[in-house]
Amino acid sequence: MLLKLTLVMMMACITSSHIEATLQVGFYRDKCPFAEAIIKDVVKKSFIINQGIAPGIVRLQFHDCFVRGCDGSILLDSTPINQAEKDGPPNGITIRGLEVIDIAKARLEAVCKGVVSCADILAFAARDSVVLTGGLYWDVAAGRRDGRISRASETVDIPSPSFNLNQIIQSFANKGLTQGDMVALLGAHTIGRSHCFSFTDRLYNYSTRMMQDPNLNPYYAELLKQRCPRVLPQILNETLVVFMNQSPYLIDQSYYENLFEHAGLFISDQALLDSQTTSQQAAIYAANGLAWEVDFVKAMINLSQIQVLTGNQGEIRANCRVINPY
Known part of the structure; x- marks a missing residue:
């Protein structure tokens, strides 16, 4: 146990010094001080009810980042004129954890309106899910913005279980x-x-x-x-x-x-x-x-930094399931 705690401290140091300049550990420290605590609380409560939520959220993060990068595009709902990622193969009926992100987003909007992106919520939730299943903790660098495009046709980028x-x-x-x-x-x-x-x-x-x-x-x-x-x-x-x-x-x-x-x-x-x-x-x-x-x-840190949107790119969605109106 002592060895594992030592490694946790080491990982905190490693992750603090090896992040993309566009993302920052402690990004919400001043903007929304309780953001990480709120997300952790939502994930933990969901995990107590259904332990399968944790692996579901880790998979959700992976599938999001492999299509258009880590921009929360997997969270967007389909519309009458567009089939979104969540409804394309291999997602569809197999993805889990969407409601957890929704709950976390609603709680964050109540205290820090328009501040915390859905993409960052997913990154924090994936980390918390790993920890809840016994894995090591790491500092998540944040500052991602949400994408406005989600196409089921692009889920071909997700590796297939039949790949050699x-x-x-x-x-x-x-x-x-x-x-x-x-x-x-x-x-x-x-x-x-x-x-x-x-x-x-x-x-x-x-x-x-x-x-x-x-x-x-x-x-x-x-x-x-x-x-x-x-x-x-x-x-x-x-x-x-x-x-x-x-x-x-x-x-x-x-x-x-x-x-x-x-x-x-x-x-x-x-x-x-x-x-x-x-x-x-x-x-x-x-x-x-x-x-x-x-x-x-x-x-996981490398995965979470794939093609991130930052600065003035993308948006901060008010609802993770729909893009903001212009």
Whole structure:
């Protein structure tokens, strides 16, 4: 415990000195002093009711940043003339945590009207979600502005669970993230759940020559088949889920341990063992959970700074679901 607390203090120092000049730790200290405390309170209360909110918010942050950068565009609702990101694949029925951001925004607007952006709320909430599931704390640099554009067609930028290693490395590189960032960030799959339709091709339709992915642990495959039968009514196909691993609400290194048992849920997970470099990094994390948690924090910071809007760019939405009227 003492070692982990020491690392928390170290991460606070690291994050304070390695941030983009356009974002600042303590950005709301004078503008809205209780902003972070309010967001933390909302996330914590939601987590007490439903622990699945935490991994949902972390995933929400990831999906937001991979489309148009970290601008809160995933929070915008569709309109009669535009289908928004939240309704495009792979979001749609799978995203969670939107209502938590709404509650936090309403509380902030009541005390600091027009000050705290939805994009920053999401960044703080993702950090708080990691901490609530046992991960390390870090200082979040803020000052993001909200985007005014959200298109479902652009969610193709989000990495697919069926990607091979080269595809997923390139997907992260397109956003300015390194291969090391990618290996660390995929460890977020240690918490949360997945809908069956995201991986059942590995069980029943892997290729023209074989039904099941030969790289999948047979015992694990049978467990997945029990939860996700081959033929499902549409309504069940959209609701059946499995946990990502054996500790779905606890940040730990079990995700990486599972890879070496060929029990990564997605093709893109198991693909980390397909090169010496990524396999070695995964092995380090499997053996040393704290090493992963430190690198995960660094990678989350890098993720949260993708293509941010600052200064006079974008806007501060009054309602995270709709753009402000001109």
